[in-house]
Amino acid sequence: MKIGILGAGRVGGTLANALAAKGHDITVGHRDPQAARAKWQGAAVRHASLVDAAASTNLVINALPGDTALVSVTALAASLAGKTLLDVSNATTRLPNGLPGGLLYPGDSVAERLQAALSETRVVKALNTMIFSVMVAPRSVATPPQAFLSGNDEAAKAQVQALLLDLDWSAEWIIDLGGIETARATEALILMVPHLIKAKGFKPFALTAAY
């Protein structure tokens, strides 16, 4: 699949390398593609502007900071029309140590706001409830993790599910929560992170419901 990844930080870079290794055709979108290309040490991927990464691919992943994602991603509306947007972002305020302190959109979510702003795009929220390394290595944690999907379009959620299977997720670990409004629940889970790190130290995690 031709996949555009907006952002080349921990999440964007990790997803780009893992999805390229699975044979997908990856274009990573940057604010400064030239500088990013010079710095890149990962898999063979294309580097482009944010708008070109969105325009030249079929499925786009938002791995940009959540606090500015609404502005950055809605600026790409024309290029995202007719496509699936997998939104991995979390929009939070920050504690002095940089960890999430509070929700930027309480009673709402960045995914719902993106969907409202991008009426021609099918937004799917997923993978925002785990540290980046687990997104592409779900078997690296001792307890089977879960990936929660939120979105209004069944076909778009099926596309994201197929990507997760490519990344070694088991089908039974993927839980479709329903419409995009369910993203406000998974986005809120991120407030657990600083407390988990304090309690258990900094190690790979995925927030998971036990049954």
Ligand SMILES: NC(=O)c1ccc[n+]([C@@H]2O[C@H](COP(=O)([O-])OP(=O)(O)OC[C@H]3O[C@@H](n4cnc5c(N)ncnc54)[C@H](OP(=O)(O)O)[C@@H]3O)[C@@H](O)[C@H]2O)c1
């Ligand atoms: N880290 C995790 O484990 C994790 C887990 C779940 C969800 N998330 C969410 O995933 C998203 C990405 O997280 P991350 O940890 O990968 O962040 P990161 O390492 O800080 O990377 C952010 C990327 O976005 C770019 N960027 C920053 N500000 C931008 C702007 N205003 N416009 C366009 N591009 C901009 C940066 O590019 P430059 O090089 O140009 O600055 C960088 O490539 C966030 O929303 C985060 O909440 C993260």
